[in-house]
Amino acid sequence: MKYLPIDQKLYQKNRERFIKAMKPNSIAIFNASPVVAENGDAVYAYKANSNVTWLSGIVQEQTMVILYPDNKDQSAREVLVVQRPDELLEKWNGHLLRKDEATAISGIQNVQYVDSIDAMLQVWMHHAEYVYLDTNENDRRGDVLRTDLLFVDKIMKRYPLHKYERAAVIMKELRAIKTREEIDITQKAVDITHQAFLRVMRVIRPGIMEYELEAEITHEFLSNRATRHAYGCILASGDRARTLHYVDNNQECKDGELILMDFGAEYGNYCADLSRTIPVNGKFSKRQAEIYNACLNVHLYCASILKPKINYADYINKVNLEMEKQLMKIGLISKADIKNQDPENPAYRKYFYHGIGHHLGLDVHDLGTRNEPVKEGMLFTIEPGIYIEEEQVGVRIENNYWLTKNGNIDLFKGIPMTVQEIERYMKRK
Numbered sequence: 066m067k068y069l070p071i072d073q074k075l076y077q078k079n080r081e082r083f084i085k086a087m088k089p090n091s092i093a094i095f096n097a098s099p100v101v102a103e104n105g106d107a108v109y110a111y112k113a114n115s116n117v118t119w120l121s122g123i124v125q126e127q128t129m130v131i132l133y134p135d136n137k138d139q140s141a142r143e144v145l146v147v148q149r150p151d152e153l154l155e156k157w158n159g160h161l162l163r164k165d166e167a168t169a170i171s172g173i174q175n176v177q178y179v180d181s182i183d184a185m186l187q188v189w190m191h192h193a194e195y196v197y198l199d200t201n202e203n204d205r206r207g208d209v210l211r212t213d214l215l216f217v218d219k220i221m222k223r224y225p226l227h228k229y230e231r232a233a234v235i236m237k238e239l240r241a242i243k244t245r246e247e248i249d250i251t252q253k254a255v256d257i258t259h260q261a262f263l264r265v266m267r268v269i270r271p272g273i274m275e276y277e278l279e280a281e282i283t284h285e286f287l288s289n290r291a292t293r294h295a296y297g298c299i300l301a302s303g304d305r306a307r308t309l310h311y312v313d314n315n316q317e318c319k320d321g322e323l324i325l326m327d328f329g330a331e332y333g334n335y336c337a338d339l340s341r342t343i344p345v346n347g348k349f350s351k352r353q354a355e356i357y358n359a360c361l362n363v364h365l366y367c368a369s370i371l372k373p374k375i376n377y378a379d380y381i382n383k384v385n386l387e388m389e390k391q392l393m394k395i396g397l398i399s400k401a402d403i404k405n406q407d408p409e410n411p412a413y414r415k416y417f418y419h420g421i422g423h424h425l426g427l428d429v430h431d432l433g434t435r436n437e438p439v440k441e442g443m444l445f446t447i448e449p450g451i452y453i454e455e456e457q458v459g460v461r462i463e464n465n466y467w468l469t470k471n472g473n474i475d476l477f478k479g480i481p482m483t484v485q486e487i488e489r490y491m492k493r494k
C-alpha cells in the first residue's frame with residue numbers, strides 16, 4: 066500500500082458499530098473478493114471487498130473477518146483470517162501480511178490462517194444460532210461476478226438448520242454514516258484531488274491532448290500516496306463532455322472549448338469525486354459563463370438544502386425545480402415546454418440526464434439508501450450538469466459534502482469554483 070498507516074481505531078469503531086446491530090448469539094462472516102483473471106495469467110488490479118476493508122483495513126486476497134460477540138471463547142469474538150505466508154509466492158508477488166502486521170492494521174488480536182480456519186469455524190457455528198452472511202446487494206448493478214454466492218452456498222449446505230441473516234442490510238445503514246476517522250482519511254483523498262485540479266489549471270492550453278492532462282493528474286495522485294484513480298477519470302473537451310462516462314481521453318483540447326473533468330483519488334481505500342469544467346484557453350465566453358453559472362446556481366442551491374432530516378426524494382424534487390428555473394433563465398426550455406411536458410420525461414431531462422449525486426466512501430458509489438431522510442454523518446456528492454447538444458457543450462460541477470448536525474461541510478472548501486476564481490487562477494500560471 067502506498068498510503069501511510071491508518072489508526073486502527075477507525076476499524077475498531079466500525080466493528081463495534083456492526084456488533085451492536087447483531088442479534089444475540091450470532092456470528093457474522095465476511096470474505097475478501099478473489100483476484101480476478103484478465104487474460105492468460107494476468108489479473109486485474111486488486112480491490113478487496115469493501116465490507117472487509119471497512120471492518121479490518123486489510124486489503125489482501127483470502128482475508129476473512131469473523132465476528133461472534135457472544136462466543137464463549139472470549140479470545141475468538143473477533144477473528145481475522147489471512148493467507149499463510151508462502152516463500153515462493155512472495156518471491157513472485159511480494160510480501161504477505163504476518164499475523165502481527167495484520168493485528169497492527171486491524172486491531173484484531175486473534176489472527177488465524179485460512180487453511181486452518183474450517184475446524185474452528187465448525188465449533189463456533191455449532192454454538193451460534195444466527196449467521197450473518199455478506200452478499201453484494203448493489204441497487205445499481207446485479208450482473209457483477211458473484212463469488213459471494215459460492216460461499217453462501219457452501220455454508221448453507223453444510224449448516225442447513227441455522228437461521229441466516231443478511232449482513233448487507235446492516236452494512237447499508239452503517240457504511241452510509243461516516244465517522245470522523247473515516248472523513249479524516251477521505252479528506253486526504255480530497256486534498257490530493259484538489260491539488261491535481263490546480264495542477265491541471267496551470268498546464269492546460271489550446272492544443273494539449275486530454276491524455277496529457279490525465280498524466281498530470283495521475284502523477285499528482287501517485288506522488289502523494291494515492292493508491293490510484295478512484296474510477297476511470299474523464300477528460301472531455303468540447304462536445305465529448307456530453308458523454309457522461311467518456312474515458313477515452315484521446316482528443317485534442319481546442320481553443321474556445323470548455324473541458325469537463327471528472328476525477329478523484331483513492332487514498333487509504335477511501336474515494337474523492339470531483340467534477341470541474343473550465344475553459345481550455347483560460348477565459349469563459351459570455352455564453353459559456355451563462356451556462357456555467359446556471360449549473361453553479363443549482364450546485365449552490367443543493368448545498369444550501371442538503372442537511373439532516375430532508376427526505377432524499379424531496380431533495381431531488383426541489384433540485385429538479387431549481388434546474389428547471391435555471392434552464393429557463395438561459396433560454397433552453399420555456400414555460401410552455403414545462404406545461405406540455407410528459408411527467409415521465411420532464412423538459413429539464415433533455416439537458417440534465419443523470420442523478421444529482423450519490424453516497425461516497427470506500428466505493429465511489431457507496432452504500433446507502435436514497436429514499437429516506439438523510440442523516441448526520443452521510444457523505445454525498447453534489448453534481449448537477451447541463452449538457453446541450455445544440456451548442457456542443459457540457460458542464461458539471463461536483464464537490465463532496467459531509468452532513469453535520471445542522472448543515473454540511475464541503476470537503477473541497479477553498480477550491481476555485483466561480484467563473485472569476487477559475488479565470489483568476491488560470492491567468493496566474
Ligand SMILES: [Mn+2]
Nearest residue numbers: 338446448463
Ligand atoms: Mn460523482
